[in-house]
Amino acid sequence: MNSTNRHLELINGYCSGSLDEQAFAELETALRGDQGLRRQLLEHRMLDSGLRGIASADLRISPSSDEHKQGANTPLQRRFATWALAAAIAALSVGFTFWVLRRTPSNRIARVQPILDHGVAVLTKVVDAKWQGRVARQGDSMAPGPWNLLSGVVELEFYSGASVILEAPARLEIVSANRGILHAGKMRAQVPLHAQGFTMNTNEVQLVDLGTSFGMQVSPDTGTAVHVFDGMVELFETGRERRLGEGYELFAGEGRHVDRMGEASTIEVSPAEFMSPAEIERRLQVRSQRRHEIWQSSTSELRDDDRLLARYDFERSDDARTLANRSRRMHDGLNGAIIGARWCYGRWPTKGAIDFKRPGDRIRIEVPGKSSSLTMAAWLRIDGFDNQFHSLLLSDGWDRLGAVHWQIHRDGFVELAVWHSAVDRTNNSRASFEMRPSDFGRWMQLAVVYDGESSTVTHYRDGELLGSALLPTVVPLEIAKAEIANWTPPLDSSRQVRHFNGRMDEMLIFDSALPANEIVALYENGKP
Amino acid sequence: MHPTPPHDESFLRLFAQHEGSVRAFVTSLLPHWEAVDEVMQETSLVMWRKFDQFDPDRPGTSFVDWAFMIARYEVLMYRRKKATDRLVFSDDLYELLASEAADVAALQPDRDRALRGCLDKLEATQRELVRVAYADGISIKDAAQQIGRTPTGLYKALARIRRTLLRCIEACLAEKKSMGSA
Numbered sequence: 001m002n003s004t005n006r007h008l009e010l011i012n013g014y015c016s017g018s019l020d021e022q023a024f025a026e027l028e029t030a031l032r033g034d035q036g037l038r039r040q041l042l043e044h045r046m047l048d049s050g051l052r053g054i055a056s057a058d059l060r061i062s063p064s065s066d067e068h069k070q071g072a073n074t075p076l077q078r079r080f081a082t083w084a085l086a087a088a089i090a091a092l093s094v095g096f097t098f099w100v101l102r103r104t105p106s107n108r109i110a111r112v113q114p115i116l117d118h119g120v121a122v123l124t125k126v127v128d129a130k131w132q133g134r135v136a137r138q139g140d141s142m143a144p145g146p147w148n149l150l151s152g153v154v155e156l157e158f159y160s161g162a163s164v165i166l167e168a169p170a171r172l173e174i175v176s177a178n179r180g181i182l183h184a185g186k187m188r189a190q191v192p193l194h195a196q197g198f199t200m201n202t203n204e205v206q207l208v209d210l211g212t213s214f215g216m217q218v219s220p221d222t223g224t225a226v227h228v229f230d231g232m233v234e235l236f237e238t239g240r241e242r243r244l245g246e247g248y249e250l251f252a253g254e255g256r257h258v259d260r261m262g263e264a265s266t267i268e269v270s271p272a273e274f275m276s277p278a279e280i281e282r283r284l285q286v287r288s289q290r291r292h293e294i295w296q297s298s299t300s301e302l303r304d305d306d307r308l309l310a311r312y313d314f315e316r317s318d319d320a321r322t323l324a325n326r327s328r329r330m331h332d333g334l335n336g337a338i339i340g341a342r343w344c345y346g347r348w349p350t351k352g353a354i355d356f357k358r359p360g361d362r363i364r365i366e367v368p369g370k371s372s373s374l375t376m377a378a379w380l381r382i383d384g385f386d387n388q389f390h391s392l393l394l395s396d397g398w399d400r401l402g403a404v405h406w407q408i409h410r411d412g413f414v415e416l417a418v419w420h421s422a423v424d425r426t427n428n429s430r431a432s433f434e435m436r437p438s439d440f441g442r443w444m445q446l447a448v449v450y451d452g453e454s455s456t457v458t459h460y461r462d463g464e465l466l467g468s469a470l471l472p473t474v475v476p477l478e479i480a481k482a483e484i485a486n487w488t489p490p491l492d493s494s495r496q497v498r499h500f501n502g503r504m505d506e507m508l509i510f511d512s513a514l515p516a517n518e519i520v521a522l523y524e525n526g527k528p
Numbered sequence: 529m530h531p532t533p534p535h536d537e538s539f540l541r542l543f544a545q546h547e548g549s550v551r552a553f554v555t556s557l558l559p560h561w562e563a564v565d566e567v568m569q570e571t572s573l574v575m576w577r578k579f580d581q582f583d584p585d586r587p588g589t590s591f592v593d594w595a596f597m598i599a600r601y602e603v604l605m606y607r608r609k610k611a612t613d614r615l616v617f618s619d620d621l622y623e624l625l626a627s628e629a630a631d632v633a634a635l636q637p638d639r640d641r642a643l644r645g646c647l648d649k650l651e652a653t654q655r656e657l658v659r660v661a662y663a664d665g666i667s668i669k670d671a672a673q674q675i676g677r678t679p680t681g682l683y684k685a686l687a688r689i690r691r692t693l694l695r696c697i698e699a700c701l702a703e704k705k706s707m708g709s710a
């Protein structure tokens with residue numbers, strides 16, 4: 001084999017990921033000395049990039065891509081060379097995630113791998129908190145390490161059961177599910193029976209809790225103050241080996257201060273100095289009310305927005321099985337029929353929402369008219385993510401020009417599919433959607449903009465861009481008969497469960513393309 | 529958590545227009561798709577956040593140049609993070625490739641357009657092969673198994689297809705160029 005052919009073989013091997021270490025080294029050496037060869041490699045890889053784009057667009061699983069789509073009579077099917085190939089395609093369309101999982105454990109990214117939790121505590125309440133060097137939201141788990149609270153107040157619950165209210169500024173180091181170090185700042189701990197032995201160290205003392213509630217304040221200048229409100233704790237000198245029962249016992253109503261030199265003194269216990277669970281709860285309520293009011297006043301501005309095709313604020317009307325449309329468009333079909341799903345509360349305890357839990361749960365709507373552009377924005381809370389498809393809003397059936405399908409796929413993307421041709425699926429635009437452990441039970445905003453003028457589809461999550469795709473073909477959109485949170489497939493097709501598992505408490509449909517700043521404003525005015 | 533860049537439509541338009549080039553650029557510098565996807569995600573986010581720093585009036589800086597610059601940095605970050613990965617080009621070679629990739633990637637829209645035409649000229653079986661082998665989330669080995677070939681057979685077939693397509697694309701681009709200058 002001459003060197004040109006050998007080099008080409010190496011480049012192809014590189015593209016296919018099939019080179020061993022030795023061949024790879026050979027390729028590297030050849031590339032170093034040969035600009036032409038480098039150019040060839042770049043062109044090969046860029047060809048790969050183009051091919052992958054086209055192939056994944058073709059194979060984009062349209063929402064209707066159950067068996068009927070690949071049925072025996074479609075032109076697509078007849079082109080298959082072998083039954084095996086047909087099987088591959090069918091497998092891809094019908095059970096994409098499952099198939100990928102089963103066949104190529106190494107080829108897909110973390111989303112389908114087991115989700116790991118490195119936390120030993122969970123952040124349960126957050127009031128205006130800022131952390132040094134990290135962002136943490138309510139519901140996030142907290143891994144061992146330094147947690148320096150710059151401002152605000154938080155409550156965290158160690159997995160052992162101990163719950164701690166931390167007030168800024170504070171430097172807490174989480175060590176394990178039942179142990180921490182308070183380097184500076186103020187905390188109040190509530191330790192149930194199950195967490196007995198919960199230990200909090202400071203520069204001056206080691207505190208072992210024996211089932212109680214206590215306050216602790218650490219100042220780098222003056223030392224550690226311990227206030228016991230209930231039950232009993234034991235104090236040990238820092239660095240000294242602890243033997244339970246040999247420490248200094250401190251009972252309810254007793255306080256002790258240990259200074260930097262280790263000098264201890266008795267102090268007055270004052271619970272008022274430490275934020276109580278009731279107080280943090282009250283602050284949360286105040287904030288929640290404020291946010292609800294902001295949403296309400298911004299929503300009242302939407303009332304007169306002529307671009308709104310449908311506006312579902314998920315507040316109950318007289319008829320408990322109707323989801324009232326509150327846009328200015330008057331069309332009976334826009335009022336949704338609630339099927340199965342139940343009313344519950346939404347982003348705020350005083351706001352209505354619909355809970356979709358069972359496979360049959362859905363809301364049926366009919367949206368009249370055609371439009372060249374469309375924006376949909378929804379507030380939702382995902383409670384389960386095990387279906388392959390999680391329906392957001394889908395036109396009934398599929399093969400109808402302008403039918404709109406908006407849904408999340410379990411294997412990590414949100415998709416807006418607009419039907420325009422039986423064979424070409426390049427109009428299904430996707431953006432990656434990562435479901436993190438802490439996303440369960442958390443309200444989020446999803447939005448998608450189909451802009452017929454610029455031929456783009458843009459996906460957003462919580463006001464942030466998820467992705468944007470250029471459309472080869474633009475068609476007029478026509479939602480027509482459709483469902484929120486579920487999908488009615490064509491008669492002869494599969495009945496795969498594809499409902500949305502969780503709650504929704506707002507859905508806006510505009511017949512124009514909202515610019516990014518308006519999506520961000522919707523998010524900012526609606527965040528809980 | 530929330531950035532406050534000028535969330536501008538013009539960004540989306542530019543991004544959508546040049547995503548293919550940026551993706552090609554990133555692909556040319558990384559060995560596998562997981563890496564490409566991760567870097568692309570990071571790159572698009574960074575671009576979105578820093579878009580207000582992009583100055584279209586500065587001579588010599590087009591959006592795509594700016595995008596390549598950010599992508600190149602993100603590839604570098606990825607390389608650092610995954611320093612122990614197998615089959616990653618050494619730093620010196622990476623630098624050479626990175627500085628040569630931009631010129632090729634800038635032509636990606638033309639190449640992609642040509643590619644669509646060239647794909648149509650392939651035999652149907654070859655097209656299906658491409659479809660299966662390049663689908664998201666499938667390794668070549670699994671693709672081979674699915675279509676009843678050995679991996680080596682599929683490698684060879686794909687190498688032939690790549691060669692055909694690259695020749696066809698070159699021819700299209702050359703033709704376009706000669707038409708343009710006529």
